Each structure stands twice: as C-alpha cells, then as structure tokens.
Amino acid sequence: xxxxxxxxxxxxxxxxxxxxxxxxxxxxxxxxxxxxxxxxxxxxxxxxxxxxxxxxxxxxxxxxxxxxxxxxxxxxxxxxxxxxxxxxxxxxxxxxxxxxxxxxxxxxxxxxxxxxxxxxxxxxxxxxxxxxxxxxxxxxxxxxxxxxxxxxxxxxxxxxxxxxxxxxxxxxxxxxxxxxxxxxxxxxxxxxxxxxxxxxxxxxxxxxxxxxxxxxxxxxxxxxxxxxxxxxxxxxxxxxxxxxxxxxxxxxxxxxxxxxxxxxxxxxxxxxxxxxxxxxxxxxxxxxxxxxxxxxxxxxxxxxxxxxxxxxxxxxxxxxxxxxxxxxxxxxxxxxxxxxxxxxxxxxxxxxxxxxxxxxxxxxxxxxxxxxxxxxxxxxxxxxxxxxxxxxxxxxxxxxxxxxxxxxxxxxxxxxxxxxxxxxxxxxxxxxxxxxxxxxxxxxxxxxxxxx
Numbered sequence: 001x002x003x004x005x006x007x008x009x010x011x012x013x014x015x016x017x018x019x020x021x022x023x024x025x026x027x028x029x030x031x032x033x034x035x036x037x038x039x040x041x042x043x044x045x046x047x048x049x050x051x052x053x054x055x056x057x058x059x060x061x062x063x064x065x066x067x068x069x070x071x072x073x074x075x076x077x078x079x080x081x082x083x084x085x086x087x088x089x090x091x092x093x094x095x096x097x098x099x100x101x102x103x104x105x106x107x108x109x110x111x112x113x114x115x116x117x118x119x120x121x122x123x124x125x126x127x128x129x130x131x132x133x134x135x136x137x138x139x140x141x142x143x144x145x146x147x148x149x150x151x152x153x154x155x156x157x158x159x160x161x162x163x164x165x166x167x168x169x170x171x172x173x174x175x176x177x178x179x180x181x182x183x184x185x186x187x188x189x190x191x192x193x194x195x196x197x198x199x200x201x202x203x204x205x206x207x208x209x210x211x212x213x214x215x216x217x218x219x220x221x222x223x224x225x226x227x228x229x230x231x232x233x234x235x236x237x238x239x240x241x242x243x244x245x246x247x248x249x250x251x252x253x254x255x256x257x258x259x260x261x262x263x264x265x266x267x268x269x270x271x272x273x274x275x276x277x278x279x280x281x282x283x284x285x286x287x288x289x290x291x292x293x294x295x296x297x298x299x300x301x302x303x304x305x306x307x308x309x310x311x312x313x314x315x316x317x318x319x320x321x322x323x324x325x326x327x328x329x330x331x332x333x334x335x336x337x338x339x340x341x342x343x344x345x346x347x348x349x350x351x352x353x354x355x356x357x358x359x360x361x362x363x364x365x366x367x368x369x370x371x372x373x374x375x376x377x378x379x380x381x382x383x384x385x386x387x388x389x390x391x392x393x394x395x396x397x398x399x400x401x402x403x404x405x406x407x408x409x410x411x412x413x414x415x416x417x418x419x420x421x422x423x424x425x426x427x428x429x430x431x432x433x434x435x436x437x438x439x440x441x442x443x444x445x446x447x448x449x450x451x452x
Contacts, residue, residue, distance in 0.1 A: 045071040050170035057247035059134035063217035064247035066238025081113035082239040197278040201253035304347035320426030324443035371397035
C-alpha cells in the first residue's frame, strides 16, 4: 500500500510539473505578459515629450474629430480638441488608466473632450439619447510603431490613431494656434470651389473631385471612369495643426488617401498612404452634372442650409443667389423666431431609393430639437416628384410645430422639382445645388451639398 502511495505521489508531481510547463509556453506567466503589455503602452504614451496628435471617428454620423494629447506619468492627460473654438484653445486635464480587460486598454476615466462625443445627452453633442454620437472612452491597444499608436474603441470598434507630435507642433497647440489652423483650413475651401486632384490609375487619368463639409466633419470624393460611371467615397476627418487627417483612409481607384495638408493660404495637398502628395486644384465649373452626383447612393444625398450649432445663429441662405424661395424661407425662420425658437439647419435628404426627408433642426433655449417629415419620391432624368407627405417622421415635433412650419409644407408639395447646380454672384461661393420648381424655375430651394 505504501508503495502505491509513493507511485501516486510521483505521478501527481509529474502532472504538476507538466502543468507548470504549459503555463510557460510563452516563456512567462499570463499575469507577467499582461503587465508587460500594459507597461508597453504606458511607456509609449508618456515617452513623447511633445505629446500626440489624435484622431477618432464616431459611428452615429461618421464624423471625425482631432485632438492633441499630452500623457503624464501621474496618469493625467492634458488635451485640446477641434470640437469647437473653446476646446481648440483651452486645455482640459483629466485622468487616464491602463488596464488589461481581455487586452491592454487605455481608459479615459474622468470627463474630458473625448467624453463630449460619448455623452448620452443629445443636447450636449447633437446625438441621440442614450448613445450620444456613438463614440468610446475605452480603447484597446492594437499596435504601434516608433511614431504612431493604433487603438480601437471597445464598444463601437472605431480606430483611434495617435501620431507623435514634434516640438514645434506642441508649441503651436499650446500657444493657441490650433484654432487658427482650423479656420485657415475652412477658409481655403470657402474661397475655392470645384476642387479636385489629378490622379492616374490603371493607365487612365482622372480628376477626383472633393467636398470638405466642416459642419459634418466629413469629406466626399468622386471620379468619373472612362465608361462614364462614377466611383465615390466618404470619410470623416479631424483637424490637425496643419490640415486634416482622415479617420479611415479614403480608398478610391486603387489609391489610399490618409490626410490633407495645408502648406500656405493658397496651397493644399492630399497625401496618400505612400507619402505622395497630390496638389488640390480648382476646375472652372463643376466636374459633373448634379444628376450624376446627387442620389441616395451617390456622392451627395443632401442639400442643406445652416447657421451654426448655436442657439444664437439662425440658418441663412447662401448669398449671391436670387430665388423666389427666399420669401418662403424667411417666413419659416420668422415664424419660429416668433415663438422664441431658432432654426439652425434646414435639410432635404434622399434617405434611400424611395424615401426623402425634410429635417428642421432648431433650438428652444439651450435645447436642440429635430422636426422632420418624409415623402415618397421618384427621381427620373433629374426630376424629383414627391408624394405621400407624412409628418412627424422620427418624433412628434413636426406636428407640434406645424403652425410655425406653415406654408412651407405647401411649397414642398408644389413640385415636381429639377435637381441642378446653383450659381452665385459671390466670388469663391461654396458649391451649391438646388431643387427648381419645374413650372416656376425662378423658385428653388438651394444650399450646400453633402453626404449624410
């Protein structure tokens, strides 16, 4: 019996040794590897004495946002953001932590500028409750190189790109130049229209048109192929100290564009994934007819008029255009103002191949509201015919505000409309499109174009 016990003990020790060997398949225990992975990210974050340029995308609207962040050993991070003028010029310090939760993760654990996008209150960021703009404050560590780090949002899976800043860039961020850079970038595209870059692919030459939309933080690009069909792409972007970084690469005609860089007030380039620069040029006229670019699945699906995301600035029609619609528009603005409400955006959007939306965003005090209605539509040879008017598409606000919306409903039902470009007498006017009444061509709704 004693002999059997000895054999059992030897067998137990043998199995235990085998178990210990299994744990060391990677030469270290799991907790040691987790600690090293955490330390790797921590060391990289604090190793950049001049901080990081950071860019993220939100899922709700596809918008991109830019940041500057300086990580400190005491687990505080100081940042700037392109969210608005104040966040671009006023630093915010909060705390962060590095934890292993299925993977090494960077967690912003007190409220900061990234928290604005994630805030569940739609009144804070223009998103929907309780998900805000569908952004993250917890990011898992994916990979890094000498001057970059890539992380991914834990919930919405959007990538966060971090690029090491230089000493001069850090000085500009901290010295208040970020807002100046943002405004300079916006002004470039306010004063230059019909922008494009010349590219070559598979033996053919193209003019790839582009539209940067600062209010949605997206860029739309498109090019016409030799067979007359169009290829297009839309991505979010965040502002950097010298231009913009695309939150995902724009892939078109076998080229990946990753950023736009402004070299001076009149010089802009796109940069591809190989570092090649493409000068941004201007065409005398739009690169294609609107019918080729405007549609639910095309480069643009929205015509909109806006003021700013503020309770104090009402939407205004772009200047330099004469249209009988101006009286209808001004009446709409005035009726809302008469009830102490301010319209900041009016939009016509082709939601899909059969449904069009009319959306009115307005402020009541400091609270942002949406009133919307839907129509069925057909779109044939550039002519849009609206039918089946349905008020209160996503909520009851259209019905609640129907007295202020008033005759605008009748105007919408008085089509059909011809979709076409709109000319402005103002030099440097942005690209404008309109819906022209077919029986009253001088009466047309018009505004900027974008992809939503």
